[in-house]
Amino acid sequence: MKIIIAGAGIGGMALAALLRQRGAAATLCERAESFDQSGYMIGLYPLGARVLHGLGLMDDFKAARAPFVTYTVCNGHGEEVHSYDIGAMLDQFGASGCLMRGTLLDLMRTRCADLPLHFGTRVEDFVDDGEKVTVTLSDGATDTCDLLIGADGIHSTVRRRLFGDQPDHETGWGCWVWIARHTDRPATLTKEYWGAGRFLGLYPIKGAVGVVAAGRTQDIGPDATRRDGRKVKQHFAPLGPSVADLFAELPDDLGEVFWWNLSDFRAARWVKGRVALLGDAACAFLPTAGVGASMALESAAVMDDELGRTDAAFLPGALARYETRRSTGRRASSRSPASSPR
Structure with a gap:
């Protein structure tokens, strides 16, 4: 065939x-x-x-993976809401990771x-x-x-x-995706920040952290920001200083940064x-x-x-x-x- x-x-x-x-x-x-x-x-x-x-x-x-071990959810002000041991749960069914x-x-x-x-x-x-x-x-x-x-x-x-x-189906949202390589965050920590009009996800990969910064396309999309990273950083400022190290690795010129339209x-x-x-x-x-x-x-x-x-x-x-x-x-x-x- x-x-x-x-x-x-x-x-x-x-x-x-x-x-x-x-x-x-x-x-x-x-x-x-x-x-x-x-x-x-x-x-x-x-x-x-x-x-x-x-x-x-x-x-x-x-x-090759970074295993899923801990999942922490935070609110839109950067405050931790709860943390879960997801590794033990997932391991019952098989291997997982990022x-x-x-x-x-x-x-x-x-x-x-x-x-x-x-x-x-x-x-x-x-x-x-x-x-x-x-x-x-x-x-x-x-x-x-x-x-x-x-x-x-x-x-x-x-x-x-x-x-x-x-x-x-268009959600009206999208996200900027980049890799933060200069951070000392735990290699097994998955962390998400959920706030009104903004979402930030941190996902472990070998030797780095994958970052997903999402929001309404009309607020942070390529046309709205003219691919200016400073405007994206400003949009996520309410999350506080705990994520400053991640946004420090987002360039001011987003020409080479991946934009993902969420549909x-x-x-x-x-x-x-x-x-x-x-x-x-x-x-x-x-x-x-x-x-x-x-x-x-x-x-x-x-x-x-x-x-x-x-x-x-x-x-x-x-x-x-x-x-x-x-x-x-x-x-x-x-x-x-x-x-x-x-």
Whole structure:
């Protein structure tokens, strides 16, 4: 069975690695020029990290992660409200922790290094004739496959070509994301500040702290601030001096700092013919839920499980089962208490 995967993010790379492990193959097309552009942190919980067991990457993950041990929540004035021992709770179910997105991609790539990966290339269009899918790439080349996987993110081109325009849900919020490397904060502390119109999250990574500073786009977005870091710092001043060391590492010129527009998306359908959606292309969660990467890994595992029990002739049935299994998981996760920012 010939498979083309549009998108070499968490879901796409995991699926490629799982396929390769059982002797199958896939071609990956990634619109980014390299994984060097994958410079933000992600959290993995046991439901997703367990997929790494099957890839023989659990020890590598544990070595690369900063484990979740303590979670502390503070109010909008910087005062601590409560602290929780989340490490003991999570350890009952498996490994968890935080690491750079690029690090996880590099780990999974070691399990499918011989598969073609075309950077700077995206799927622009496709035609599914019921027997094969003919794919048109951004470089003008065409290819055919038995199965096209759209793992190309929340603004998926594959999904748009498959089902038409389906707008995502805009929260009106966004966040600046950066890495603070010059801090003596505990390496296992996850800390969040929740205040009216502002949120600050501190997440452990190896040797540093990942910082997420969120607020209404009209208050702190690129247009509102003209990418002036001093205006962002002023917006978060009510949190007090306890976070001054983190904002000291936010440059005055935000031209190179990652801005994340906070929106989510739930596709009504994940499959049509010989084309299927995976990861954020099908179901994109807000960072406040914290499960996006884990859900993408789980979806990749379910897809691989179904593909491992079929061939090209019976592919539609396998994809239908994939959609049923993952739609159930999506609904359960969507009922989690993690809420959108207000």
